[in-house]
Amino acid sequence: MKIIAAVDEDGGIGKNGKLLFNISKDMAYFKKITTGKTVVMGRKTYESIGKPLPARRNIVLTRDSKNYQGVETVSSVEELLRICDNDAFVIGGGEVYKLLMPYCDTAYITRIFKRTDADVFMPELSDTDGWRVVEKSEVYHENDVNFQFFTYKRTL
Numbered sequence: 001m002k003i004i005a006a007v008d009e010d011g012g013i014g015k016n017g018k019l020l021f022n023i024s025k026d027m028a029y030f031k032k033i034t035t036g037k038t039v040v041m042g043r044k045t046y047e048s049i050g051k052p053l054p055a056r057r058n059i060v061l062t063r064d065s066k067n068y069q070g071v072e073t074v075s076s077v078e079e080l081l082r083i084c085d086n087d088a089f090v091i092g093g094g095e096v097y098k099l100l101m102p103y104c105d106t107a108y109i110t111r112i113f114k115r116t117d118a119d120v121f122m123p124e125l126s127d128t129d130g131w132r133v134v135e136k137s138e139v140y141h142e143n144d145v146n147f148q149f150f151t152y153k154r155t156l
């Protein structure tokens, strides 16, 4: 599987159940990379989006037996791995990034060069775990922030 996330300078990804930033270029990047693919998310992220992401297979991790329209739910990693293809994208949030990072070999990380008071974080892609930057974009500017797209691959 692959990870896609937007993180602040401290690894922050969310606050009060919402995203930290609203950057249209990053939204377009997310859409371009994930459209036509499977997206895997935690129940809290799903509820914050409020509906399935269009033109994508949506899988939500939850221990509850809720039924969301247009979404497949799974209650464990084992169940997820049984039904999920290799080309799926883990789209958050913090709990689910942490849970599924060991099953991922590629990460698309948008780094936003700003400090925030985030209350949800994602783990660092550490080089001791084999994560290496294989591609990076130029630095862009929008809504008063600088940001940059990084692609990581894991070799271990």
Ligand SMILES: NC(=O)c1ccc[n+]([C@@H]2O[C@H](COP(=O)([O-])OP(=O)(O)OC[C@H]3O[C@@H](n4cnc5c(N)ncnc54)[C@H](OP(=O)(O)O)[C@@H]3O)[C@@H](O)[C@H]2O)c1
Residues within 6 Å of the ligand: 004, 005, 006, 007, 012, 013, 014, 015, 016, 017, 018, 019, 020, 041, 042, 043, 044, 045, 046, 048, 061, 062, 063, 064, 074, 075, 076, 077, 091, 092, 093, 094, 095, 096, 097, 099, 120
């Ligand atoms: N910056 C970004 O790129 C980005 C991307 C996505 C989300 N976010 C932000 O991240 C925040 C949400 O993250 P979060 O960590 O609070 O929640 P989350 O990871 O979205 O969802 C957590 C939920 O996933 C389910 N879950 C977790 N582990 C499970 C397991 N082993 N088996 C079955 N279900 C499992 C549980 O649902 P139940 O409680 O229903 O059992 C749990 O409460 C929001 O602020 C959101 O905006 C940021």
